[in-house]
Amino acid sequence: MEESIDGSRRQSKRKLTVCVIGSGGVGKSSLTLRYINGHFPEFYDPTIEESYITQIEYGFHFHEVEVIDTAGQEEFLLFRDSSMAQGDAFLLVFAIDSVSSWVHLKELRSKIVREKDDDVSIPMVVVGNKRDLEEDRQIPLEDVVEYCQRIKCPLIETSAKTSLNVTESFRMLMEQVEEHRLNLFIESRINEDNNEKSRNKGACRTQ
Numbered sequence: 001m002e003e004s005i006d007g008s009r010r011q012s013k014r015k016l017t018v019c020v021i022g023s024g025g026v027g028k029s030s031l032t033l034r035y036i037n038g039h040f041p042e043f044y045d046p047t048i049e050e051s052y053i054t055q056i057e058y059g060f061h062f063h064e065v066e067v068i069d070t071a072g073q074e075e076f077l078l079f080r081d082s083s084m085a086q087g088d089a090f091l092l093v094f095a096i097d098s099v100s101s102w103v104h105l106k107e108l109r110s111k112i113v114r115e116k117d118d119d120v121s122i123p124m125v126v127v128g129n130k131r132d133l134e135e136d137r138q139i140p141l142e143d144v145v146e147y148c149q150r151i152k153c154p155l156i157e158t159s160a161k162t163s164l165n166v167t168e169s170f171r172m173l174m175e176q177v178e179e180h181r182l183n184l185f186i187e188s189r190i191n192e193d194n195n196e197k198s199r200n201k202g203a204c205r206t207q
């Protein structure tokens with residue numbers, strides 16, 4: 001995550017890449033397009049991976065966010081060659097009417113954590129899409145809640161079709177991003193302090 005200064009607004013602007021991932025057909029493109037331009041697309045080619053640049057104001061900062069709407073090519077690529085490798089933060093999407101998409105989401109999450117040096121704190125939000133199809137629900141909400149509590153990841157149910165919670169899902173992800181940054185900052189300060197202490201100790205010994 002780079003940081004640059006937006007002189008005109010005298011506020012720092014942070015760069016961030018968000019990957020929208022999940023099985024084909026869960027609504028990744030629909031959610032992304034609903035968020036980016038406010039429309040629910042009638043048809044979106046499932047094989048197209050597209051990225052969009054948008055600006056999100058969160059926590060006193062403007063974030064220049066690249067949203068990558070993935071299209072499943074990741075499955076066939078080495079992680080480092082896939083767009084997931086570029087992701088600073090992830091929307092993990094499944095559809096509440098699809099068991100296979102739920103199973104796949106858990107596999108994807110494990111893969112990301114593994115590939116990102118076992119970093120379990122990497123910013124993620126689990127998104128249960130197609131909430132408008134409640135009568136076709138296949139994944140009990142309790143199962144999803146239990147999983148999300150276990151991996152300490154926030155959960156939100158959305159509908160790209162009705163627009164339910166779409167903006168909220170991105171806002172929740174930004175919250176995770178900020179928390180992650182803060183934790184890294186605190187960690188680096190603690191390390192600096194410890195280094196300083198051990199340097200001082202060393203200095204004392206030689207005197």
Ligand SMILES: Nc1nc2c(ncn2[C@@H]2O[C@H](COP(=O)(O)OP(=O)(O)O)[C@@H](O)[C@H]2O)c(=O)[nH]1
Binds near residue numbers: 030
């Ligand atoms: N009912 C309903 N259908 C949706 C929703 N989101 C996407 N769809 C439909 O699900 C299909 C796959 O959507 P798409 O965004 O292309 O999925 P992707 O392959 O994950 O990018 C399309 O027919 C969409 O219209 C939703 O929230 N509710």
Ligand SMILES: [Mg+2]
Binds near residue numbers: 044069071
């Ligand atoms: Mg798509």
